[in-house]
Amino acid sequence: HAMDLRVIVDVFVVVVIGGLGSIIGAFVAAVLVSELNAFGILIFPKISIILVFLVMAAVLIVRPWGLFGKQEAPARRTPGLTVNPWRPLTSSERLAALAAIIVAAALPLFAGNYALAVGAEIAIFAILAASLHWLMSVGGLASFGHAAYFGLGAYGVALLAKLAGLPMIACLLIGPLLGLVGAAIFGFFAVQLSGVYFAMLTLAFAQIVWSVAFQWIEVTGGDNGILGVWPEKWAASPSHFYWLALGIAVLMVAGLRTAIFSPFGFALRATRDSPLRGEAIGINGKRVQWTAFVIAGTVAGVAGALFAYLKGSVFPDVVGISLSVDALVMVLLGGVETISGAVVGAVVYKALNIWLVSQTDWSKLVLGAFIVLIVVAFPKGIVGVIESLRLRYGRASPPAVLAQRIESAE
Template identity: 50%
Template sequence: MNFSGLIVQLLNGLASASSLFLVAAGLSLIFGVTRIVNFAHGSFFMVGIYVAYSLAELLAGVGWGGIGFWLALPVAAIAVAAVGASIEIVLLRRIYKAPELFQLLATFALVLIIKDAILYLWGPDELLGPRAPGLSGAVEILGRSFPSYDLFLIIIGPLVLGAVWLLLSRTRFGTLVRAATQDREMVSALSINQAWLFTAVFAIGSLLAGLGGALQLPREPATLELDINTISSAFVVVVVGGLGSLPGAYVAALLISEIKSLCIWLGVVNIGGFSFSFPKLTLVVEFVVMAAVLVWRPWGLMGRPQAPSRYLGMQEEPLRRSGPGYAAAAATVVVALALLPVLTADSPYTTVLLIDLLIAALFAASLHFIMGPAGLHSFGHAAYFGLGAYGAALLVRAGGLPMEAALVLAPLVAGLGALVFGWFAVRLSGTYLAMLTLAFAQITWAIVYQWDSLTGGSNGLTGIWPPQWLAGKQNYYWLTLLITALGVWWLRRVLFSPFGYTLRACRDSTVRADAIGIDVKLQQWMGFVLAGLVGGVAGALFAFSKGSISPETLGVGKSVDGLVMVLLGGIQTLAGPVVGAFTFSWLHDAVARNTDYWRAMLGAIILLLVLAFPQGIAGAVKEIADRWRGRRDDIVADELAQHPMQAAAANGETER
């Protein structure tokens, strides 16, 4: 560690902050106007770097040389803007009035489609772009070499911030954008063409993301993992800076990038006989910053509460107790599931797949418990699934306990995590609450990923098998079915208990619930813990079903899978998460085994389901059943109106 090294690392942080700001600025702009949490924004960044690579090669091949490279960067950004505008016109316009979470599901489907489109067009290999002509060398700073191109990036960030600020503050278009950010319904009431305003904003946001990707061409290779890595960092920057605040996004990008650079500069430090590897903290430092900022300032560094929308989306309906027909149907399904391993005894894989489906159903049901009835949107529910899995594995391996005891105690580990994380999370709401849960999940993932002596680090833990009486997959399947059925049934019972009604009252009207003496935050905190406990049960079952676990069980991908399951099935029905888990898991398995481009096919199927059933599969079935029941009641009423004597007799029987 020395002063010159510190200065170079700080400059590296400034260069990284510029590209990160470009992506975050586009995401913040889109969210501020359209209220869409665009999960595909990282894909636009990835498309930008791939298109810039191809354009640079093409223009160099026709003799344009250095001019071709510099021309390729803005052209790639414009191409991404065109792609973004097309997506907004064809898809997003159809779902603006859908609940925000369903919009998130649609943009997640776009991530899958775009990833496989890039795989088809450019292949799976990393593509390293050329050096920037004219800026391929380095400059001397305090005796150290620093890339000239990085100095160019340091300048680009403030220039783009200034250009966007001028656009938003000095033009009529900017006035409309700022007005839509504050109250988009009022802008529509003033006869402004809201549709084309949204398209223009989406195109500009996509252009910024594409430009951010194109500018990274000389610095890093184009890979298929850029989308998820980029969107997670961009979300953090937007939330830390404050939703809709471009200066806030720039300040947050600087803060996070510089802290990462400081961690790299510090290296390994010995404190009190213990060695601390600060470079490893770069995996999680942005989420630590986000958690700290949201706990201290819930609206971000330079953000402010968004004006409430007059359109409330899909209205929450009161849950109704099921009749004997529903109970009989549920019992029939459980019996059928119990018989399936016997009927498919010649196909052992079917039993393995069914175990995965049941575990996914229990995990989705636990997430639905806090998302639907409690109204708390969690983007980090995989933390409790992973804590349950690692808790079970460590209790068996390090504690020497039998599996039966581990299945009982492991969920308590997950519940403890939910107890700690939930205490902070329930003090926020909306997107900020969701992002704080994501931050806690990523912090947990980083601890598991780096604690080699306890968790096995990136290799995970192996040799976690059930006892002999459960060694056969059929026996383990029946145990999983029993625990899953009991878990779903228990969650349902809780929802129709006084606590469940109180939880829904807190969701529907926080002010009224507080006015009648309900401690809203305490009730939501308790709901958070219950959901974490059940998620931990699913994680423990998963660990023993696979015999091994890895940090991926706590990753962002697992949390996203849970969200997709809940939304695909329907958030307004208790059967929704189970239906969604079975549908998504089965589709994922069936499509992945039959095509190399399974992501695109799965994404297309999810898009079709979102457009056809915006209330989810189970929600659509419920709506059809309600309409049929209402139509049948209307027919009976018409018949009685046409036969007064029968109506009088019916009334008489009713009175008697």
């Protein structure tokens, strides 16, 4: 599995550097990447992996279409995203959300320690998926490297706990700021691009972070990771840590949903749907997108901080491409149009993945087939299907009906 991802990433780097659609560019880039890999180990052994992704990032920033590619006309909308009206929750939906929170909070009363550990992990990944939904759906920015900020939050907590010896609460408050800093730096360059170029640059930045985590052994421990990052006594029991993770997850998701309906959220959607009109009415589109990127990175960092305490250790795979893919799958599986879709996607994906691993050696095959089936059969995701059925057979609120009619007319 790791080898498959490595080959895919290497091919991706070659295509990006050479230029999309250019055979000559792919050949030249392949030679360049091979030389960097060969001589990088001899000349810069401690940053040999980083060199390739630094070159990829530099090419994307200076010449996004590659060394030999041709510049394409900018797309008016990010491909693959459905632009839908947003509506407040109905009273029945509020009751359903409250009931779900109450049931989740009551889980320690009848579940064992293993179930609570799984529940805490699901809550953590719900935060990660919600932060990516905010960036993808509301901002129209499809990130392929969102795990970078999750991992930065995890490493921030681990370094503060092990090197500085700070208490857990201080680590949880300060650790995610590393995700904020990373998102602020990378986001500044990323939002200058759009569409597929934006996605490719986020992947390049994520691979740079992974390379640093893997090769900076003196600080990160390299492949051996940072061990012994355990919760303090007040959060050490499975039930207490589960409640902590659940409480923070509820706060993060509620905060993001509030931001969606805030003036900033409407400005972000205006930048997504019609950037020229947004600029005409005084919206600084790049600044709005950068701020949204920083918010998403910070929230992902919060999830990473909790994950470090849940596992008691941090390894480079927390910033790896596989985790970024998992986050994308969660959002698409649940439904990209609503933040509840991201949460549902995280619950279904993680619960199914953990259950399949314990049941069969073919867990990845079965899980992959299930995801393909859901995405192909129900493009709007699980929540999208439920919403469509409710509108068709149930009693929908007038705003929901209006939203459905507008969507059908597009």
